[in-house]
Amino acid sequence: MNVASNPNITLSSASLSQLENQDEFIRRHIGPGKQEIADMLSEVGATSLDDLMQQIVPSDIHSPEPLKVGEAQREVDALQALKQVAAKNVINRSFIGMGYSNTLTPNVILRNVLENPGWYTAYTPYQPEIAQGRLQAILNFQQATIDLTGLPLASASLLDEATAAAEAMALAKRVSKNKKANAFFVANTVHPQTLDVLKTRADMFGFELIVGDEADAANEDIFGALLQYPSSTGEIVDIRDTISAIQANKGVVAVATDLLALTMITPPGELGADVALGSAQRFGVPMGYGGPHAAFFATRDAYKRSLPGRIIGVSKDTRGKPALRMALQTREQHIRREKANSNICTAQVLLANMASFYAVYHGPQGLAAIAHRTHRFTDILATGLSSKGVKLKHSTWFDTLTIECDDTFQKDAIVEAALAKGMNLRTDLENTLGVSLDETTSRADVADLFDVILGQGHGLEIAAIDAQLIESPSESIPAELTRTSEYLTHEVFNRYHSETEMLRYIKSLENKDLALNHSMISLGSCTMKLNAVAEMIPVTWPEFGQLHPFAPLNQAVGYKEMIDELSEWLIDITGYDALSMQPNSGAQGEYSGLLAIQRYHQSRGEGHRNVCLIPQSAHGTNPASAQMVSLKVVVVNCDAKGNVDLEDLRQKAEEVKDNLSCAMITYPSTHGVYEETVKEICDIVHEFGGQVYMDGANMNAQVGVTSPGLIGSDVSHLNLHKTFCIPHGGGGPGMGPIGVKSHLGPFLPSHTLVSLKAAGTHDDLGNNGAVSAAPWGSASILPISYMYIKMMGSEGLRKATEVAMLNANYVAKKLEGHYPILYKGMNGRIAHECIIDLRPLKEASGVSEMDVAKRLNDYGFHAPTMSFPVAGTLMIEPTESEAKVELDRFIEAMICIRQEIEKVQTGEWDATDNPLHNAPHTLADIVDSKWDRAYSRELAAYPVAAVARDKFWPTVNRIDDVFGDRNLICSCPDLDSYRDFVE
Missing domain, CATH: 3.40.640.10 (Type I PLP-dependent aspartate aminotransferase-like (Major domain))
Structure with missing residues (x-):
């Protein structure tokens, strides 16, 4: 009897501490088991992980002492301990505002996007053929931004509102026709945290920052300006004349704004703004003590090549089918290096997707209802307070009131009363208090605000004030600034309003994307390792x-x-x-x-x-x-x-x-x-x-x-x-x-x-x-x-590093007889990633690194990093989380692809009639009655047995990047546009 195969015999003699450690997180995070590690060490020629480290890492930089993180904790213990820490946070009802709002994340989005590894483990869509789902969701985000801001071009999201404002300043400097100017104007109504970030950025760029009343902006020699609409303290002002005056002096005008407010007030694009920006946080993304949140950024079409970050665009694949990809890809900052217009090389995709799904789920009518309800509660609060002698700083607002404090309505007393009721107000401005409402605001909240500000016995009744406002509507949004234009008219925002339909829509997009819950993503320098559920739960x-x-x-x-x-x-x-x-x-x-x-x-x-x-x-x-x-x-x-x-x-x-x-x-x-x-x-x-x-x-x-x-x-x-x-x-x-x-x-x-x-x-x-x-x-x-x-502790963290380098060296060892490994360090070792050089093969066969990358899709893999840092190469990083069986599956795919290249090289396959040139293959290819290629359908779709067991189908064929850049469409196309593509 094989004792090793019988866990009862193996564990019967184990100590209690050994039994407790059977549930340790380390062995769940690190893919290879003990025997797999031994087998791979033997393959690469090392006696132990420590021996391998001695061969890889120069001796003069070895850490002399172990880490001081401590012992690893079990998942259940670590979660319980963190829960106790989290319980020390006090969650008051927040009326602080300043660009951050309470929001209700629809549960269908919470469970199926934010908590779903099919969405959160996916990588940047550099391989768009296997990323059509998230690309569609981002395109929806761009469309929502375009519709709500009234500007024709939007990005795929930026990091937060403040950094988006800083990017707007940089864009203004690049495109302004007032070339001699070196000053940027910031209205004193802008959020203070935005001004803080702008000051930092301006200082390093050598720009002069002028802060003042927005009406004075046109009197300054500036290359651009930032206005806030509605203002940080809630006021809604017609900024048309200010925008026109700045532009008449060749300045570029950016407007920081609020997406929900834009369902009710005239959008910045219709006011003449050159840029609109802000945070999409209140579209279903929790405040989270500051982030992550997706910033939106929209501008004129003329500025598309100066736009920071990414744009998702519509192109077509080799079958003429519409397909999405990152447009104007030469903008990617790691490619442009010091010539980049920004260093932003990522977006807030997961959060932008959540915001876009929020817009899809609610649709224009749902968003309008949320906005009108929020505004009505603000009107009720303002009317009630004013009737009791409270002085409001402004006569216009959407969701934010600023209260001027005096001897009767004392700031400290109101703040103390609010805290006693578990409520936070805005307190950073001298002699005023801010109150911002949102979609979570209830009648009870408004009643409590009356009590806090006015004291008990005020006698105000919400229903009575509401009836009064119906009889005599508020003018808190000026008539000339009331939105009249339509928004979110595209079908995608008007179809998925039941949870059943929304659930299926989200799932249909998820099915188009390859993420870590399907297979290894071996991108070099990107470290696509396990994102464990126990880490994500909190x-x-x-x-x-x-x-x-x-x-x-x-x-x-x-x-x-x-x-x-x-x-x-x-x-x-x-x-x-x-x-x-x-x-x-x-x-x-x-x-x-x-x-x-x-x-x-x-x-x-x-x-x-x-x-x-x-x-x-x-x-x-x-x-x-x-x-x-x-x-x-x-x-x-x-x-x-x-x-x-x-x-x-x-x-x-x-x-x-x-x-x-x-x-x-x-x-x-x-x-x-x-x-x-x-x-x-x-x-x-x-x-x-x-x-x-x-x-x-x-x-x-x-x-x-x-x-x-x-x-x-x-x-x-x-x-x-x-x-x-x-x-x-x-x-x-x-x-x-x-x-x-x-x-x-x-x-x-x-x-x-x-x-x-x-x-x-x-x-x-x-x-x-x-x-x-x-x-x-x-x-x-x-x-x-x-x-x-x-959960990893000092020992687990080091072991993760060791296994990451073992896995990389194992892959390199198994592939080096088939592909040249471009660089090696001492003792012929690599670190945690390797670069395989496809340039000699391309010269001999015509097969490019792009062909190999797309063919890997047919094998069920995301391609390694392509042509970076060296053109014509693939950079592979397997991470410590991948088991040997997955590494072997990837190695098998790469060796099979090398054999396919050989058939092109020897002339057995034509330079264009081969599975590499035509990759990736879609189901449409396989069922096409006109199949007349030199290789079989089976080889195209199921090149190895493992693929047949769990096939991932790319939903589009290889995408035409050049066509997409020459015919830039960065919004959701209508059905006629789709028909044009097919024709």
């Missing part, structure tokens, strides 16, 4: 989801405890001294790190240092981030093995030594190797007065084995959506906190509304300026990384 707990980012700090004790502990862990993991959680994407983290470096230089009287050295092997967004802080990029060469050329580095560092600000390196490099000279690289940069920025994109090869601080760098951002398990969500959300050495700690981001200290230090961050709208960025997704680290 995100939708109300204790984390329903807190306003500017709620009193004593109501966010649980958040602070969780963020502080997570920060301590990340400081330990990185080897740094201080950390900021504010950056809400990896690109924002890069930007924040460079800001800290520049402020450090300025503090030492060396603000003239403005040169950034970037090796060819660095991550692609690095040059784009450098231009965001006005750094001049000097590219450092790499040698034939992919390593930084030390001689070239030293020469260039010495040439610019008086002006050297920093070097930006990626480690292990984007070439997938552990360079042995990394410490020397840091030493050279420091020798000439520069700082070292180490990109955190590849931290999955460092955790527990080495660290950026140990290596010698000064600052890194951490992609929590890569190494630390926050899911990519179809192209966002992300988080990019930065760790720094102690001398950079005082220069981390601050916030105008919340006093911040750098985690790990006692440094008061003062007025450094913000990089994101919320103090702790996208705080509601931090529990994901918290749970991951807590």
